[in-house]
Amino acid sequence: MAEEDLKTGEEGKKKSKLMLIIIIAVVLLGGGGAGAYFFLMADDSPAGAAVATGGTQPDELVSDSSGRALFVAMPRPFQFNAPGVSRERLVQIEVQLMVRGQVNEERAKRHIPMIEGTLLRVFSTSNADDLVTEVGKADLRSRSTSQVRQVMNDLEDNPVIEEVLFTGFVIQ
Known part of the structure; x- marks a missing residue:
């Protein structure tokens, strides 16, 4: 029991x-x-907000220059040889593009091959002795930003890219 x-x-x-x-x-x-x-x-998109408020926003009128910042990562890092006074160095740079708004993000993704080509052209003109200094890195970043903005302005009649950011920078 x-x-x-x-x-x-x-x-x-x-x-x-x-x-x-x-x-x-x-x-x-x-x-x-x-x-x-x-x-x-x-639905955080500007078009969704327009529908919710009863207004209309055609795609042509939306510039998204005041939207929230979005980041488009380049698919692979850029690797190149940079000549220097004493020796040639191998450089690897990881890049992300800062854009404003969903529309500009889609535009940037659509033109990634052209952006990659532009960045490679800018990077290939760099000097290893300059890339070792912070001033040289900042100059390369500003030249990259201006060149990419110019190319995107030619393609889309809008600069689309606000900033080119280096998320990884290795020099050997």
């Missing part, structure tokens, strides 16, 4: 633990699903 009570008590504890685990799993899954729904269904 005592053994039967002991077995029944253990089975009851196992069932209550299992039930507690199931309840926790359901609550977590439900909360995660609700969070995913609100995250994915949120």
